[in-house]
């Protein structure tokens with residue numbers, strides 16, 4: 001196999017993308033090109049520990065801009081593409097689906113076209129090793145009932161939110177570009193991630209920060225929706241395993257074997273905060289902050305992933321259990337208010353001035 005020299009990561013300033021880049025710079029010797037438009041969800045501070053490394057380069061580019069993508073591919077000549085850039089928040093997709101269609105579907109189409117043209121410039125071992133790795137979600141498979149078998153790689157698609165429909169559409173495009181144009185694609189569908197550097201609109205960081213500050217903890221419906229949780233650094237290792245050793249044309253489900261109801265998750269966070277953070281001013285346990293709010297429309301009941309294929313075929317399995325991962329995550333938010341506080345007060349957008357320009361390292 002050819003040496004993998006350069007990995008182009010889209011969405012590398014986001015939650016999972018930044019974990020992938022930290023893993024690639026810290027634990028491999030590849031060069032990394034981070035292609036990110038820097039939407040509200042991006043935070044270059046998540047990359048501060050690696051962004052001075054000479055193997056790291058940043059390109060502030062919208063994946064919907066074919067001309068800019070062509071320039072980036074010409075400049076950096078990647079051996080692998082790991083495509084994570086997306087609009088990713090289900091609630092936002094319900095309020096405003098347009099950006100989800102533009103980035104997740106049209107943007108993926110434009111990236112596929114540029115990757116196809118790039119493949120034509122490669123030959124020999126480099127052409128054989130090239131991969132377009134599309135990172136997707138278990139939400140494309142729809143919703144399970146209690147007792148239903150977990151999602152396997154062949155589970156029928158049944159997306160039910162604008163977010164999951166846009167991700168399902170992008171999965172189909174990627175597979176079609178593999179079948180029709182011979183682009184060496186690999187797909188992965190993963191369960192819910194949690195961990196450090198998670199934007200505080202998502203359940204776990206939102207509950208940690210609100211719980212720390214003694215604010216009400218709003219839980220949708222009865223809190224009985226079930227998700228399968230995976231620590232983000234475990235996901236980052238899985239993604240690199242798939243991108244570097246996965247078989248072209250194959251897909252891999254990635255999950256943590258950690259099914260929990262939303263209420264269980266929030267209760268664990270409350271208990272960990274009671275243990276690790278200063279007590280509430282009224283002396284009550286933080287579970288007293290939990291309140292139940294009207295459910296989200298079309299809220300999928302349960303997702304669960306069968307991750308046996310990636311374990312069997314590529315040798316990956318998670319290192320963290322939910323119990324170890326959530327404890328470290330709560331600790332991280334307690335120790336890193338300087339990462340999340342500017343997001344809450346809106347000043348993180350100003351932080352980007354001067355760091356959002358194009359740089360090549």
Ligand code: NAD
Nearest residue numbers: 011013014015016037038039041042062063085086192193
């Ligand atoms: P995120 O919202 O934290 O980050 C997305 C990143 O993509 C941001 O940095 C944003 O600036 C960038 N981006 C958005 N639109 C862009 C565009 N048009 N051009 C270039 N960059 C753009 O998302 P995340 O949670 O890190 O998820 C990353 C990927 O993993 C997504 O494709 C998502 O569907 C998938 N996924 C996420 C989860 C999860 O639990 N978070 C689970 C399974 C799969």
